[in-house]
Every structure is written in C-alpha cells, then in structure tokens.
Amino acid sequence: MTMPDLHPDGFARLPMLLDALARFSAPGAGVTRLVYDEHWCEAQVWVRAQARALGLQATADAAGNLYLHSESVQPGAEVVLVGSHLDTVRHGGAYDGGYGAMAGLLLAAAHAGQPGTPVVGFITCEEEQSRFDSHMMGARSMLGIVEDAELDSVRDGEGVTWRQALQAIRASGHAAAPVAGGLCAPLFTPRAQFELHIEQGPVLESAGEAIGVVAHIAGYRRLRATLTGAPRHSGTTPLAARRDALAGAAEVILAAEALARASGEPARVSCGRVIAAPGLYNVVAGRSELALEVRHDRVEQLDALEAALLDHCDTIAMRRALAFTHERVAEQAPTALSPALVRMAAALANEHGVAHRIMTSGAAHDTMEFARAGIPALMLFVPSRDGISHSPDEFTGAAQLQAGVCFASDLLTRITAGGAW
Amino acid sequence: MTMPDLHPDGFARLPMLLDALARFSAPGAGVTRLVYDEHWCEAQVWVRAQARALGLQATADAAGNLYLHSESVQPGAEVVLVGSHLDTVRHGGAYDGGYGAMAGLLLAAAHAGQPGTPVVGFITCEEEQSRFDSHMMGARSMLGIVEDAELDSVRDGEGVTWRQALQAIRASGHAAAPVAGGLCAPLFTPRAQFELHIEQGPVLESAGEAIGVVAHIAGYRRLRATLTGAPRHSGTTPLAARRDALAGAAEVILAAEALARASGEPARVSCGRVIAAPGLYNVVAGRSELALEVRHDRVEQLDALEAALLDHCDTIAMRRALAFTHERVAEQAPTALSPALVRMAAALANEHGVAHRIMTSGAAHDTMEFARAGIPALMLFVPSRDGISHSPDEFTGAAQLQAGVCFASDLLTRITAGGAW
Numbered sequence: 110m111t112m113p114d115l116h117p118d119g120f121a122r123l124p125m126l127l128d129a130l131a132r133f134s135a136p137g138a139g140v141t142r143l144v145y146d147e148h149w150c151e152a153q154v155w156v157r158a159q160a161r162a163l164g165l166q167a168t169a170d171a172a173g174n175l176y177l178h179s180e181s182v183q184p185g186a187e188v189v190l191v192g193s194h195l196d197t198v199r200h201g202g203a204y205d206g207g208y209g210a211m212a213g214l215l216l217a218a219a220h221a222g223q224p225g226t227p228v229v230g231f232i233t234c235e236e237e238q239s240r241f242d243s244h245m246m247g248a249r250s251m252l253g254i255v256e257d258a259e260l261d262s263v264r265d266g267e268g269v270t271w272r273q274a275l276q277a278i279r280a281s282g283h284a285a286a287p288v289a290g291g292l293c294a295p296l297f298t299p300r301a302q303f304e305l306h307i308e309q310g311p312v313l314e315s316a317g318e319a320i321g322v323v324a325h326i327a328g329y330r331r332l333r334a335t336l337t338g339a340p341r342h343s344g345t346t347p348l349a350a351r352r353d354a355l356a357g358a359a360e361v362i363l364a365a366e367a368l369a370r371a372s373g374e375p376a377r378v379s380c381g382r383v384i385a386a387p388g389l390y391n392v393v394a395g396r397s398e399l400a401l402e403v404r405h406d407r408v409e410q411l412d413a414l415e416a417a418l419l420d421h422c423d424t425i426a427m428r429r430a431l432a433f434t435h436e437r438v439a440e441q442a443p444t445a446l447s448p449a450l451v452r453m454a455a456a457l458a459n460e461h462g463v464a465h466r467i468m469t470s471g472a473a474h475d476t477m478e479f480a481r482a483g484i485p486a487l488m489l490f491v492p493s494r495d496g497i498s499h500s501p502d503e504f505t506g507a508a509q510l511q512a513g514v515c516f517a518s519d520l521l522t523r524i525t526a527g528g529a530w
Numbered sequence: 531m532t533m534p535d536l537h538p539d540g541f542a543r544l545p546m547l548l549d550a551l552a553r554f555s556a557p558g559a560g561v562t563r564l565v566y567d568e569h570w571c572e573a574q575v576w577v578r579a580q581a582r583a584l585g586l587q588a589t590a591d592a593a594g595n596l597y598l599h600s601e602s603v604q605p606g607a608e609v610v611l612v613g614s615h616l617d618t619v620r621h622g623g624a625y626d627g628g629y630g631a632m633a634g635l636l637l638a639a640a641h642a643g644q645p646g647t648p649v650v651g652f653i654t655c656e657e658e659q660s661r662f663d664s665h666m667m668g669a670r671s672m673l674g675i676v677e678d679a680e681l682d683s684v685r686d687g688e689g690v691t692w693r694q695a696l697q698a699i700r701a702s703g704h705a706a707a708p709v710a711g712g713l714c715a716p717l718f719t720p721r722a723q724f725e726l727h728i729e730q731g732p733v734l735e736s737a738g739e740a741i742g743v744v745a746h747i748a749g750y751r752r753l754r755a756t757l758t759g760a761p762r763h764s765g766t767t768p769l770a771a772r773r774d775a776l777a778g779a780a781e782v783i784l785a786a787e788a789l790a791r792a793s794g795e796p797a798r799v800s801c802g803r804v805i806a807a808p809g810l811y812n813v814v815a816g817r818s819e820l821a822l823e824v825r826h827d828r829v830e831q832l833d834a835l836e837a838a839l840l841d842h843c844d845t846i847a848m849r850r851a852l853a854f855t856h857e858r859v860a861e862q863a864p865t866a867l868s869p870a871l872v873r874m875a876a877a878l879a880n881e882h883g884v885a886h887r888i889m890t891s892g893a894a895h896d897t898m899e900f901a902r903a904g905i906p907a908l909m910l911f912v913p914s915r916d917g918i919s920h921s922p923d924e925f926t927g928a929a930q931l932q933a934g935v936c937f938a939s940d941l942l943t944r945i946t947a948g949g950a951w
C-alpha cells in the first residue's frame with residue numbers, strides 16, 4: 110500500500126484562508142477580534158462553513174472552543190489535536206493564532222481517513238487576555254480544569270462575567286450547553302497536541318531557518334520595583350546632595366540589560382516602564398517605579414535571574430541612599446514540551462534537510478496548558494518578518510507558512526502512526 | 531550724632547508674622563495661596579493692616595503689587611526696594627516669598643525716617659507660576675514692561691484672563707486703576723532693589739553658614755528628548771535584536787549625571803521624567819521621552835552643557851540604532867546681580883564675622899527681573915532645613931530668619947547712605 114501524498118497542493122489555500130479570517134475584525138488598524146465579540150462569532154460561523162466544505166464536522170464545546178473532525182471520530186476517541194486560537198490582541202495581526210487555527214483545519218482535513226490515530230483540529234476560544242482578566246481560558250476549558258467559580262469571578266473591562274458572556278453566545282449556537290461537573294470536559298482523549306505558530310521574534314528569520322522546534326516555553330516573573338529618594342529643586346540642589354530616584358532607576362535598567370547579556374540565551378531581563386514622581390523638569394525625582402521582568406525556560410535559572418536582579422537593585426539603592434522595595438506582580442512557571450515529540454520533529458527535519466533549530470518560546474501559548482496537563486505537546490514556529498507580532502505589521506510569507514504546514518503534516522503522519530515514540 | 535540701633539529687638543516679631551501669613555491659605559497640606567484668589571486677597575488686607583500698625587502706608591499698583599512706605603516718600607522718589615512675593619505654589623511652605631515679603635515690611639518700618647535714600651518694602655503679586663501660564667507677572671508689572679496684549683493672552687487653568695482676574699479684585703480694592711501707557715508704571719525710582727529669601731537648597735545648612743550673597747541667578751534650558759527604537763515582545767526578542775528606547779534613555783540619564791559631575795559647581799544637569807511607550811512589562815519600549823534640563827550662571831557654559839548633553843544623546847542613540855530628536859521647550863537666560871552690591875554685602879559680612887558665601891541661585895526669583903531691567907539688584911539667602919522648599923516641610927529656624935533681616939538692615943544702611951558704591 111502506498112501512502113497518499115497528503116499535501117499535493119502544498120496547502121496552497123492557506124494564505125487565502127488567513128486573509129479571509131482577518132476580515133472578521135473590529136474597525137481600525139490590524140485585526141481586533143476579542144473572545145465572544147461579534148467578529149469572533151462571525152469568524153466561528155465562517156470556520157464551520159470552511160470545515161463543512163472540507164468534509165469535516167465542527168463541534169463547539171461549552172466554552173466556545175471548536176473541534177474540527179471527521180464524522181467517524183466519536184467523542185472520547187484517542188486523537189492528536191492540532192490547532193491554535195481565534196482571538197487576537199487589539200490591533201494585532203492576521204497570523205498570531207490564525208495561522209495555527211487554519212493549519213489545524215487543513216491538517217485535520219488532509220489526514221481525514223488516514224490510518225493511525227485520528228487528527229482533530231482545534232480552535233481555542235481565548236488565548237490573548239485581550240478581553241477578560243484571565244488567561245488561557247480556551248485551553249484550560251478544553252482540558253476541563255476551569256473551576257466553576259471562575260465563570261463568575263472572571264470579568265471583562267465592562268464588568269461582564271465569563272458566564273454572562275457565554276450565555277449570550279450560547280443562545281446563538283456558538284457554545285454548547287455546559288456539561289455536568291464543570292464548564293467543559295475534554296471532548297476527545299488527546300494522545301498528543303501540537304500547535305503551529307509564528308515565532309513572534311527575529312531568530313529564525315535572522316538565521317535563515319524554516320522551522321523552530323519548541324522544546325520549552327519560558328516562565329517569567331514580573332516585579333514592580335520602587336526606589337525612594339528625596340524630591341528636590343533641580344536648580345538649588347547640588348549633585349552631592351541629591352537622592353535621585355530616577356538616576357537610580359537608570360542604573361537598574363542598565364544592570365538588567367547587563368544581566369541579560371551575561372546570562373546568555375534564553376535568559377531575558379527587561380524593563381518596559383519607569384514612572385518618576387513628581388515627574389517635572391525642575392524637580393529631582395523623589396520616587397521611581399520600574400516594571401521589571403525576568404524570563405527563562407528553567408525554574409532554577411529563573412530564580413537565579415530574579416535574585417541577581419534584586420541584588421543589583423539593593424546595591425544601587427544602598428550606594429545612592431535610596432529605599433528599595435519590590436513586589437512580584439505576576440509569574441508563569443517554565444514548561445517543558447514533550448522531549449519525544451521534539452526528537453521526532455528534529456529527526457524529520459534532519460532527514461529532509463529542513464533548516465531548523467530547537468528553541469525556547471519566550472511567549473506563552475495554548476500548548477503550555479496541554480503540556481502542563483501531562484499531554485505530550487509540541488510547538489513548531491515559522492519565521493516572523495522583523496520579529497514583529499501583536500501589530501498590524503505582523504507578517505510571514507506564503508511560502509514560509511506553507512512550508513510549516515507541510516512539515517507539520519509529515520510530522521503528524523509519524524505521530525499518528527502506531528507504536529511508541 | 532549717634533545712629534539709632536535699627537534692630538533693638540532683632541526683628542523678633544518676624545516668625546510670628548510668618549505664622550500669621552501662612553494661615554491665609556486654601557485647605558490642605560502646607561500653604562496654597564494663588565495670585566488674586568480669596569486667600570491672597572485676605573493676606574493683602576492683613577498686610578495693609580500690619581503696615582498701618584507699623585506707621586507705613588500700603589499702596590497697591592494696577593497689578594496688585596504692594597508698596598510699603600512712609601507717607602513722606604512720594605511717588606517718583608528715588609528709593610531702595612526690599613521685598614519678595616506673596617503667592618505660593620500649591621501646597622508650598624510658609625517661607626518661600628513670605629520671608630522676603632515680611633522682611634521688607636519690617637525693614638521699611640525700621641528704616642523709616644532714617645537719613646539717605648528711603649527704604650520701601652515691596653510685595654509682588656505673582657512669582658510662582660502656580661495659577662497663570664506666565665512668569666514673574668508681579669516684578670514685570672512693577673517694572674512697567676508688561677505688554678497690554680498680555681492681559682488678554684495670559685490665562686489660568688480655567689481660561690480666566692489676567693485682565694478678567696484683575697477686574698475682579700480691583701472692584702474690592704486689591705489693585706489700583708490702570709495707568710495710561712500700560713498695566714503699571716514704576717511707582718518709585720529704584721536706586722537699588724534687594725530680596726531676602728530662603729536658599730531652597732542645602733548648601734548653607736551643610737556648610738554652617740548664615741548668609742548666602744547671591745551674585746548670579748542661573749539660567750536654564752529645558753529639552754524634551756525623544757528616542758525611538760522598536761517595540762518588541764520582551765520574551766521573544768533576544769538582546770541583540772532589541773532597539774530598546776528605555777535602555778537608551780537610562781544611558782542618557784546617567785550621562786547627564788556624569789556631565790554634571792564633570793562640570794562641577796554651579797552646573798546642573800537633570801532628568802526629572804522618562805515616559806516609555808508602550809510602557810508594559812512584556813514589551814521592549816519602542817519610544818521614550820525624557821525631560822532634560824541644564825542650568826548654569828554663565829551663558830557660554832549653558833551653551834556648552836546643552837551641546838555636551840545633546841552630543842551624549844546622539845552618541846548613545848547611534849550606538850543603539852535609535853532615532854534621536856529633541857526640542858527646547860523652555861529657557862531662561864543667566865542673570866548677574868550687582869557686583870557692587872555683592873562686594874558691599876561680602877565686606878559687611880567679613881567685617882562682622884558673619885559666616886557666608888558668594889553663591890549662585892539655581893532658582894529664578896523676582897530679583898532677576900530687576901537686574902535685567904538694569905537696576906542694581908541683590909539677593910541674600912538664609913539656610914533652608916534639608917534644602918527643602920515648595921513643600922509643607924519647608925523650614926528655617928527663627929534665629930536664622932532674624933539673623934538674615936539684621937544683616938539686611940545693616941546692609942540697607944550702607945546702600946541708602948549717600949555716595950557711590
């Protein structure tokens with residue numbers, strides 16, 4: 110028996126699908142499609158129609174996640190899930206989420222009826238945190254790990270709860286009725302999960318590589334650091350008498366940068382904001398507040414980066430007679446993806462001579478939740494032009510998008526084959 | 531003939547007068563008395579009553595400046611002016627302006643009837659820029675150099691013009707009718723002008739000195755500097771691929787500090803604010819805007835400081851592949867006070883063994899306008915505790931306040947004596 114060629118047209122319709130999907134957007138630059146809003150709902154209707162045209166069923170769960178599968182794949186079946194999310198940031202691009210979602214649709218269609226574990230496309234309802242004060246609402250509800258109380262505690266900027274928002278879209282068929290025991294329960298039994306995504310960074314493009322095999326998703330710690338000195342008149346206060354909280358903050362920013370340099374890849378140490386008070390031309394700042402962040406894919410290194418950064422802050426504050434306080438305002442644990450799937454992808458790339466690298470994702474993705482739930486999970490990156498994402502300027506060329514899906518299709522063939530990895 | 535002792539009680543009532551004046555304030559911490567507001571008007575009434583009790587006349591001009599003088603001193607007479615301003619910043623202290631104003635009142639009373647040039651106290655209506663979008667409205671109107679158009683172009687935060695505000699207080703007698711040829715004309719002919727003021731810096735207190743003889747008032751240039759890089763995801767963008775506008779700003783802040791250090795006294799180079807955009811934890815700043823200021827008492831040095839600071843900005847921007855632009859948003863020319871009066875004050879201090887220094891004022895004062903108008907002008911500083919001013923914590927001890935007035939009184943005796951300086 111000869112295996113059929115699963116991508117005779119190289120998934121040529123993919124760029125067209127992405128263009129079409131991008132039209133479901135609020136007005137303004139780029140794509141703005143927030144979970145459960147009218148544009149999101151219209152996109153769901155359109156996705157279902159695309160699935161039908163490709164011979165697939167589209168089944169929504171109680172949170173509005175969508176599964177794209179052959180009629181023959183029954184609930185509870187062991188499957189390989191492939192997909193991404195449908196929501197965007199405000200004024201984002203057409204590729205973040207959309208690429209993986211459309212790839213999932215085409216891959217589920219291409220693999221329909223093939224031997225081995227069935228391939229099911231998935232589209233999570235929410236990943237970007239752009240409407241609700243929560244995170245990974247889609248992946249977590251697919252995994253059945255959302256607490257019922259969260260439906261009432263999670264609210265959008267206008268005070269609408271997750272439950273209220275769901276009730277509104279359920280009436281028009283965009284989410285199924287809740288199941289007993291929680292918002293959702295896994296509709297299928299995932300043997301593995303994987304996600305295609307644009308890199309959102311410049312590494313693959315710079316290196317001229319087609320595929321990033323993501324082995325880890327970095328964790329982060331976000332620290333609000335405050336330096337307190339003394340507000341004084343900029344004209345009457347000599348340098349030696351100043352306790353300048355903004356000059357101290359400047360040293361912290363450069364120390365953060367030096368720490369990142371000394372730590373090497375995949376460490377990140379960043380400061381995205383300084384607020385100086387009183388913030389005037391003629392008053393030496395008496396107080397400054399910094400938004401600091403460390404990232405790494407290993408928890409020990411994350412601990413070490415955070416400790417080193419705080420040490421620098423302490424030293425700088427002491428030398429300048431500033432008071433230093435800090436609080437950790439957010440964090441995310443590093444997550445390892447499936448070593449077996451990483452090896453499988455790297456082997457495939459080597460066999461086919463695909464320029465690739467094994468890398469860390471600096472950003473969080475749906476796949477992180479699947480990996481944490483113990484499901485063998487993998488991400489594949491394709492290059493992002495200039496490393497830009499979350500912007501109307503987000504772009505990946507058609508050939509690069511298609512190359513990613515072709516590679517993923519071949520990888521799926523191996524994943525879905527019987528036998529241990 | 532024996533000269534009478536002009537300060538037999540050491541101007542003991544001065545602290546009491548300052549306490550009483552501080553009660554004319556809007557509610558809240560410290561003193562808030564904005565030009566022409568109800569508290570300012572009530573303070574004017576109170577000052578007039580104090581003047582009468584000391585045997586002086588109080589004459590308001592058309593802008594609401596107040597002259598405190600013996601009945602025998604007629605308009606147009608050659609006089610020595612001594613005083614300061616009555617308005618405050620919001621939530622300021624009791625000493626800035628108030629000290630010099632009350633000292634002017636007591637000195638005019640103490641010197642009334644003495645031989646030589648008559649001493650006239652003055653209290654300018656406005657110096658702090660806390661209500662109107664203008665500067666030194668009091669001193670400039672006393673000097674007759676306010677253009678008539680300014681009465682309609684200068685507005686407060688609620689859109690009230692200077693003319694409208696004046697009309698409102700004129701009805702209740704707090705300003706005289708306008709004179710032909712402009713808002714005001716000098717009511718007397720100043721042979722000299724001088725002003726007692728708290729230092730608003732820590733220099734005298736640190737050095738244990740009683741008197742600062744101000745020889746220059748520093749000028750400044752204020753620059754809004756903008757660095758533009760690229761906003762990028764803090765997790766996905768390696769250090770080498772960043773064009774971090776906030777890290778660039780941090781280098782500028784430290785370069786400004788180093789420039790001040792290298793330049794020595796009386797140079798000041800300061801950054802009081804940085805605004806980073808988009809200003810998030812997880813985005814490398816694509817743009818930062820700095821509020822930079824250079825000060826010096828010599829224009830050549832001011833030019834050099836500004837040029838050096840801009841050079842640093844250029845160098846830093848180039849090394850980091852950032853775009854750099856700037857605009858000068860405000861400036862003040864350096865002003866030399868009267869060398870003859872400075873010499874006279876220093877000689878007096880030396881003769882009496884008064885610990886003093888000849889110094890530069892880093893802040894602007896009413897006296898700057900008199901000096902620019904060609905009138906021999908001088909300022910004397912007394913120490914400020916911890917160098918604090920424009921704050922409810924502003925404080926100078928009673929003994930230091932009185933020592934300043936006693937010194938000023940002796941100096942006035944020399945200034946008012948006949949003969950060339």
